[in-house]
Amino acid sequence: MTGVSYAAWIVFTAILTNNFVLCKFLGICPFLGVSKKVNTAMGMSVAVIFVMLMSTAATWHLNQFLESKGLGYLQTIVCILIIAALVQLVEIILKKYVKSLYNALGIYLPLITTNCAVLGVVLLNFDNGFTFGQSLLNSLGGGVGFLVAMLIFSGVRSRLETADIPETLKGLPATLIAASLTSVSFMGFAGVVDGIFAK
Amino acid sequence: MADEKCSLRKEFTKGLLRENPVLRLVLGTCPTLAVSTSMVNAIGMGVAATIVLVCSNIVISALRKVIPGKVRIPAYIVVIASFVTMVQMLVKAFVPALDSALGVYLPLIVVNCIILGRAEAFANKNPVLASAVDGMGMGVGFTAALFCMALVRELLGNGTLFDGAQNLLKVFGDNVLGGFNGVTIPHFTPITAFILPCGGFFVFGVLMALANKISDKKKLPRAELHGCDHCPLSATCSKVVSEREDKRI
Amino acid sequence: MKNKPFKEILVPALVLFLIGLLCTALLAGTNLLTKEKIAATEKKNADEAKAASFAAAASFEDAETDGAVYYKALGSDGTLLGYVFDVTVKSYGGDLKCMVGISTEGRVVGTQITVIDDTPGLGMKAKTDPNFLAQYIDKEAGVTVKKGDAAGNEINAITGATITSKAVTQAVNDAFDLYSKIKDGDSNG
Incomplete structure (x- = not known):
């Protein structure tokens, strides 16, 4: 499995079989908290894709440098600081120069700083020994996977609003059980990816 | 003196039930779902997070008068990330099996909202001892919630209890507790779905329903996610700040 | 007035x-304190896996x-019994070594999984269920x-983990590719 097919494999597994939210449990807070309406879910997800790609681009070379100097143990602290600073910087720039984009995405940016999906994708890229290009593809796949999960789940939740739920299960428990069923649907994708890329 | 002791006990016990970080404050949901597939992993994760929580609470509380308000969040993140990396290195050195089992979730303790949340909500306003006790209580509460999840998931999903216990017990030497390595439930076909991701959401949902039932009985408000309101970072978040300003006007 | 920027910007930064x-x-x-211990633990684990995948060997040579x-893999009298290959393949949850x-x-002769990041209870069985790996012997x-x-x-x-099973099989076949390369080299030289 080389070149294009490997690249496609990275993207598809990140979106479907290893979905960040529903399979790896990263970024659960926004998944449960901001998925009530479809358009907020959309805004949050696009912001996540944007930040994931940006922080991967910013940290990959830096990590390479740290590893070469035997400073691999500073990885976590450096990455989280870079991500936090980057998010703040982008927020300020957007606010000042690209007002329309800021209105659409800006409000979600600070929430993403401590979103474990972002730090998670960066660290997973290092762990898997991906090249720069592969890291970007994996981050893109992870972000799109987040978007897909958010959109599907916000649809599920809007149906939940009108459903007749037992008193005890109302609120968070019902949301979690709905998430469980959404997660079941993603398990089926394992065979699909395997089927497409099987040799 | 007696008063002081009493209040310290209160700080400790509130983390267990009233303000249980997972079941009442809905914080740290990601690790709760991710590592509760085995009881041994759950305990390992809980202990690691508790150590980080207590240490960072102590340091942040000790430095609360030194750290300027403007840069407090980055300062907290630096302190927390350092402790997490230290714990990670120690785990790698002494409990390597736990390191490979927890994988990326070990460094991700950095972004566990419980820790940053307690720093922002408690440690930066209270003296060192109280902060340490608060961290301990919250850590134990987190571990207890993780343990409950893992108990159900491992028992039903894998048909075992404490599977791979030697991975953790190795720290104390070889063959501790007579080489106890977990028990397998005889004549039981595991329901694998419980250790799959969907089972995690399901068990968490049921546990949450139980917590709600108890809350209702005690006339406490139910645990609920209200968008960003519960987020420990809301103080620095421009969205919440601007909303607050809107309300003021 | 002059002190204000100093106090507001420089002090927090400092x-x-x-x-x-x-x-x-x-x-x-x-890091200094744990570095050697981590390296020693990793080496010990690798040595154990090596020994388990070739039980008959008395010593190994890089x-x-x-x-x-x-x-x-060398016998106690130094004769060549076979080889141990450290192979990495892609599995369901990432790298599988x-x-x-x-x-x-x-x-x-034997197979040992050293790194696996698959679903517990399904893919993880490749490592925990001894019957699965035993199938590869001979x-x-x-x-x-x-x-x-x-x-x-x-x-x-x-059952339920075809991808992991295929990944381990892929690893074994990759090892055979390396093996045949070495064999060719040995017979030529």
Whole structure:
């Protein structure tokens, strides 16, 4: 499995079989908290894709440098600081120069700083020994996977609003059980990816 | 003196039930779902997070008068990330099996909202001892919630209890507790779905329903996610700040 | 008035810098203390996996072919019994690393999984269920996966974890590729 097919494999597994939210449990807070309406879910997800790609681009070379100097143990602290600073910087720039984009995405940016999906994708890229290009593809796949999960789940939740739920299960428990069923649907994708890329 | 002791006990016990970080404050949901597939992993994760929580609470509380308000969040993140990396290195050195089992979730303790949340909500306003006790209580509460999840998931999903216990017990030497390595439930076909991701959401949902039932009985408000309101970072978040300003006007 | 920017900008920056410096120093200290222990633990684990994948060998010798590292398994009298290959393949949850022992007759002696990040209870069974890995013993090059009723050079997939089963099989076959390369090299030289 080389070149294009490997690249496609990275993207598809990140979106479907290893979905960040529903399979790896990263970024659960926004998944449960901001998925009530479809358009907020959309805004949050696009912001996540944007930040994931940006922080991967910013940290990959830096990590390479740290590893070469035997400073691999500073990885976590450096990455989280870079991500936090980057998010703040982008927020300020957007606010000042690209007002329309800021209105659409800006409000979600600070929430993403401590979103474990972002730090998670960066660290997973290092762990898997991906090249720069592969890291970007994996981050893109992870972000799109987040978007897909958010959109599907916000649809599920809007149906939940009108459903007749037992008193005890109302609120968070019902949301979690709905998430469980959404997660079941993603398990089926394992065979699909395997089927497409099987040799 | 007696008063002081009493209040310290209160700080400790509130983390267990009233303000249980997972079941009442809905914080740290990601690790709760991710590592509760085995009881041994759950305990390992809980202990690691508790150590980080207590240490960072102590340091942040000790430095609360030194750290300027403007840069407090980055300062907290630096302190927390350092402790997490230290714990990670120690785990790698002494409990390597736990390191490979927890994988990326070990460094991700950095972004566990419980820790940053307690720093922002408690440690930066209270003296060192109280902060340490608060961290301990919250850590134990987190571990207890993780343990409950893992108990159900491992028992039903894998048909075992404490599977791979030697991975953790190795720290104390070889063959501790007579080489106890977990028990397998005889004549039981595991329901694998419980250790799959969907089972995690399901068990968490049921546990949450139980917590709600108890809350209702005690006339406490139910645990609920209200968008960003519960987020420990809301103080620095421009969205919440601007909303607050809107309300003021 | 002149002091204001100093107090508002420089002091916080300085405090933050000092905290950062202190934390980094602490981390460097911990790293220094644990580095050797971590390296020793990793080496011990690798040695154990090596020994488990080739139980008959008394000692191992590092060797290299085309940039790939492998180990020669030697008997107590120093005769070459076979090879152990450290192979990495892609599985369901990411990288899967395997030690595969192959005898000089071209048959699998043992397989050990060193790194696996698959679903607990499904893919993880590859590592925890000894019956799965035992299937590979005595197999020849070109192992294939079947869902039940495996015969000849086939192995039975783990129920619900076909991808992991295929990944381990891929690792074994990769090891055979390396093995045949070494064999060719040996007979030529």
